[in-house]
Amino acid sequence: GALVYQYPRRTICKSGTSMRMECQAVGFQATSVAWYRQSPQKTFELIALSTVNSAIKYEQNFTQEKFPISHPNLSFSSMTVLNAYLEDRGLYLCGAKTGADTQYFGPGTRLLVL
Amino acid sequence: GQQVQQSPASLVLQEGENAELQCNFSSTATQLQWFYQSPGGSLVSLLSNPSGTKHTGRLTSTTVTKERRSSLHISSSQTTDSGTYLCAIDRSNTNKVVFGTGTRLQVLP
Incomplete structure (x- = not known):
């Protein structure tokens, strides 16, 4: 079956430092990978969408300078939260899909910023 | 943009009672999923139901x-059903999934 793994599941970083998180698709080819964030007491909001052979598209309020994303192959993506501050804390979710199929989600990476 | 509204925002039940959660969306959806988010935060896919009715265990989803x-x-x-239930829709031409506002369910023993 199709599975999406995320690593780490939980992480803590000091304010002003950076944190890299990974997303692994197993059992299917991740032609598109989307990264979402759930801030405390809020629902998930899209950060950016990466599609093979296309430029990564960032949503309003999110930038490549702050959340650089790598999508080097059809099974892996990573995103870094640069210069993390308190407002960056939350659950970061990776969703991956093949073409128009259902998007599969990982369990998320929970980021705490001290 | 696409909006997904869920109701009620929160629900408290006694164990054994039934729950009915609603999801309304502003644009046509080609995919619709229901998720459970545990109090600890992990997301679990419950059902994918873009149209019609689907059953799995004690869950039934109907999409019109x-x-x-x-x-x-x-x-x-059951008390273990406590958590947040999220509805999410996807349009095949965007590859973007939009999550609803969620319903927080609490089941009391």
Whole structure:
């Protein structure tokens, strides 16, 4: 079956430092990978969408300078939260899909910023 | 942009009672999923139901595509059902999934 793994599941970083998180698709080819964030007491909001052979598209309020994303192959993506501050804390979710199929989600990476 | 509204925002039940959760969306959806988010935060996919009715265990989802709404029925609720239920829709031409506002369910013993 199709599975999406995320690593780490939980992480803590000091304010002003950076944190890299990974997303692994197993059992299917991740032609598109989307990264979402759930801030405390809020629902998930899209950060950016990466599609093979296309430029990564960032949503309003999110930038490549702050959340650089790598999508080097059809099974892996990573995103870094640069210069993390308190407002960056939350659950970061990776969703991956093949073409128009259902998007599969990982369990998320929970980021705490001290 | 696409909006997904869920109701009620929160729900408290006694164990054994049934729950009815609603999801309304503003644009046509080609994919619709219901998720459970545990109090610890992990997301679990419950059902994918873009149209019609689907059952799995104590869960029944009915989606009426033309009316842009979906429901999730939980029968004989258990304390372990407590958590947040999220509805999410996807349009195949965007590859973007939009999550609803969530319903926080609390089942009391």
